[in-house]
Amino acid sequence: MERTGRVQIWAGVSMLVLCVLVGVVEGATVLSAGSWLLFAGWLVAFGTFLVGEIVLAVRPLPATAGARLLLVAVPVLASTAVVLLSPNRGGLNLILLVLTAATAAIHLELRGIATVIGWNSAVVLAQGAALGPLVTEPNRPVDLLLTTLLYAVLQAASAAMMWSQRRVEEALQDLTVAHVELRSTGALLAESSQAQERLRISRELHDVLGHQLTVLSVELEVASHQVAGPGREHVLRGRAITREVLADVRSVVGTERRRRFDLPAALADVTEEVPHPRVHLTIEPGLVVDDERAAVIVRVVQEVATNTIRHSRADNLWIDLTAADGTVRLDALDDGQGAPRVVAGHGLNGLRERVESLGGRVSLDGSAGFRVLAELPARRRVPA
CATH class of the missing domain: 1.10.287 (Helix Hairpins)
Known part of the structure; x- marks a missing residue:
């Protein structure tokens, strides 16, 4: 997963460099063919396109489809202005339309992707028909049709590639969540069976x-x-x-x-082999809790891990389990996107109910990464 992350970073940097090179070439052409006013408009549109693409690359995805569509619309419309203000028919600026189609495939569903590709194809058609202020002669109908078709295919191919990658990542995420849930359930069943057999x-x-x-x-x-x-x-x-x-x-x-629930072994079984994020589990030596509290702690770790995998976009998850003054304290923190306003779903509400049923409490904080702090009264603690 680390290698995949590095590949994605380098791919993003490469696309940014490509956009800047396209901008330099096209900007020089606009400046030589048009007025300073047109160049200023083109420069604003190109800058908006770059900023929009960077925001989409680094900003957490909004929860609603409408908000995602608005974010994608910024670089799409900006690239439209860049293309129509260019004096080149079918020039390098059309690469920007292909990039916006790929970006749409990352953030939108199929209907939104098709809308972006259709819009961009209309822009290619308009540019070739000399609807821009700096294009004086339209392309021949055959060339116009071929260019539009070619770039529609390129957009569809780039969108399909990003869509497939997105689906693979989602499938891997679902598989990882299922892995964590299965391992936690297996650990609890194994401990229960062993306790009954003992x-x-x-x-x-x-x-x-x-x-x-x-x-x-x-x-x-x-x-x-x-x-x-x-x-x-x-x-x-x-x-x-x-x-x-x-x-x-x-x-x-x-x-x-x-004999007590082997909590360290159970937690290690739940958190090991998670490909992403990397889980760092630390348990205070000599920590012992009764079976009921141990089972709740395992379920809390399961919920924290699956939430981190699904929502945080984190690279690391730190889970520390300690005990002091008759209280077992589980502190879980990731380095993901966090949440300015924490809204607990069914999983976090269930986690809170489990802990509070044993006299404990849970606090949530999304200001810097996402932190879950669960405290349970412990019945006994063996010193290290």
Whole structure:
């Protein structure tokens, strides 16, 4: 994913350089063929196009389709002005129309993409028909038709390529979310199954083997009072061994009943192999919570990870789990786009309900990245 990110950055830089080169060549042509007033208008339009494309590349996507359409409309209309103010029929400026079609494919749905391609094709047709102020002679009808068709195909191809890439990224995102959800559910099921199996084994040891050893110890105690001579020594030794074995069985039963949810292993299972963002998990050594709280913590980490994958556009997610003063504290922070106004959806509301049901609290902050702070009262903490 890091390599993919670097490729995307270099691709963006290359497109920016290409646009600037096109602008230099076309700007010089406009300046030589037209007045300073027309050149100033062309320069404003080209600058608006560049700014619009940069904003679309770095700004978080708006939530509504209408807002995304308005953002895309800025470079589309600006490129229209750039093309129509150029004296060149079918010049380098038409490359800008291809770029706006590709940009539309990243941000819009199919209907919006088709609208942009149709609009740009009409612009190519208008330029070739000499509707611009600096074009004096129109193209021949055949050339006009071929040019329009050619650039329509180029726009469609670039849009299709970006659309396919977008779909691949969305599919990878959905797969990553499913991976996190599956691993968290699997970890909880595994811990639940192991806990039930440990409880079953401890009960069997206590009820069956423990009972039989107790009876054997009583029988040997009785025998020790009825046997005299050298045989009594063996009876006493057998009674002592039986008591030792019974004590060991009781110790194993007690240990199995006291075994806790392996929270570090479960959280590592949930967060490992996430391709993007990179998850940095830190757990305070010696941290122990009961099974109910451990299950809630696993679900909180699952929700935080899936939200980060879906919405944040982050490269890193830091999750720190600590305990102090009888409170377990989970602090999750990503380096993504954040949210000036945090609106909790079903996932975050469910997270809050889980934590509050155990007497804890959750705070959300989207001012610098996105932070989720969950605090739970802990029943016991083993010092490191």
